[in-house]
Amino acid sequence: MFRRITENDWELYRKYVDAFYHTDAVNAPVPEENYRVTFDEMLRSDAYVKGYIFEYEGTPCGFTLLSKTFSQEAGGFSVTIEEIYIEEAFRGKGLATEFFDWLKAQPGIMRLRLEVEDYNKGAMRLYERMGFELLPYLQMVIDKQRQP
Numbered sequence: 001m002f003r004r005i006t007e008n009d010w011e012l013y014r015k016y017v018d019a020f021y022h023t024d025a026v027n028a029p030v031p032e033e034n035y036r037v038t039f040d041e042m043l044r045s046d047a048y049v050k051g052y053i054f055e056y057e058g059t060p061c062g063f064t065l066l067s068k069t070f071s072q073e074a075g076g077f078s079v080t081i082e083e084i085y086i087e088e089a090f091r092g093k094g095l096a097t098e099f100f101d102w103l104k105a106q107p108g109i110m111r112l113r114l115e116v117e118d119y120n121k122g123a124m125r126l127y128e129r130m131g132f133e134l135l136p137y138l139q140m141v142i143d144k145q146r147q148p
Helices: 007-020 030-042 093-105 122-129
Strands: 002-004 050-056 059-071 076-086 110-115
Touching: 002 093, 007 030, 007 050, 007 059, 007 076, 030 050, 050 093, 059 093, 076 093, 093 110
Parallel strands: 076 110
Antiparallel strands: 002 050, 050 059, 059 076
16 A cells, blocks of 8 residues: 655655665665755645655555656656665565556556666566566766766
């Protein structure tokens, strides 16, 4: 099960984001102040970012963060799963599958995107079972926070 993040979820959100950014699923931790900026934006509007808390039998156990753009190539909205984290004890219980099935059924969403490290074979198998496929694109980025 999952639910939208609310203003009362700051500590829970911060805990899960911090755990996510200290796994090998990411290149490097991000400044904690970025957590707050993102959380505040989620509460301000859902135009750019939405967050959800995963729960299993009423117990919080993870989160996911989505961003949305419009894609001419896809012919509609493209949603990027920016982050997804489920505590290890709750993995394999179908939470991610349930969430992705729900997300794929949302009207207007024409594409789902996510990033995965190539050494994370378990995640790659899960995403492939859900219908994700590798894109032949390379991504390039400029991060203003990292500019000299």
